[in-house]
Amino acid sequence: MLVDRLGFSAAIDYKRDDFLDQLRERTPRYVDVFFDNVGGDILNQALTRLARGARVVISGAISQYDNADAVVGPSNYLTLLYRSASMTGVAVPAFADRYPEARAQMSHWLADGQLTSIEDTVHGDIETFPATLRRLFTGRNTGKLVLELEHQACAHPAVFPAHLHQVCRGRLPHLFR
Numbered sequence: 001m002l003v004d005r006l007g008f009s010a011a012i013d014y015k016r017d018d019f020l021d022q023l024r025e026r027t028p029r030y031v032d033v034f035f036d037n038v039g040g041d042i043l044n045q046a047l048t049r050l051a052r053g054a055r056v057v058i059s060g061a062i063s064q065y066d067n068a069d070a071v072v073g074p075s076n077y078l079t080l081l082y083r084s085a086s087m088t089g090v091a092v093p094a095f096a097d098r099y100p101e102a103r104a105q106m107s108h109w110l111a112d113g114q115l116t117s118i119e120d121t122v123h124g125d126i127e128t129f130p131a132t133l134r135r136l137f138t139g140r141n142t143g144k145l146v147l148e149l150e151h152q153a154c155a156h157p158a159v160f161p162a163h164l165h166q167v168c169r170g171r172l173p174h175l176f177r
Helices: 019-026 040-047 078-082 092-112 126-138 151-155 162-168
Strands: 031-036 050-058 086-089 119-124 144-149
Touching: 019 040, 031 040, 040 050, 050 078, 119 126, 126 144
Parallel strands: 031 050, 050 086, 119 144
Antiparallel strands: none
């Protein structure tokens, strides 16, 4: 899907045991930019493929969020030194003042077909939420995961509080803007 539908030149399945072999095969001249939202062993293995002056962007660490043991950090960090590379974190809320600009630009790209949005929608009620959330940690979703609540759940104040009815109906109230 990433190559055929979205136009990427290559894709790697980070859940497979041969991640590093896949990475080596697809990056014979090493990696200039690595955008990571997995962390753990994947980040460690990716650090071994950095080109001189490479940049590593950390936007998350999904492999660590549900880790009951100690969080696994990058043990191959000396590669940053040897390759004169850098690593920086990017937290989306830090750019909240630019959300309107981003929304406008991304809407334009979506309309022009330069950006594709893929959603994995689960239809259900509030009881469906825990199982739906677990899909994020198991890789069972493709694209943005959305739980579309059935209308009955939205209308019932015991199930869904009144101040969140707009969210349930697909509109974001002021507290989410």
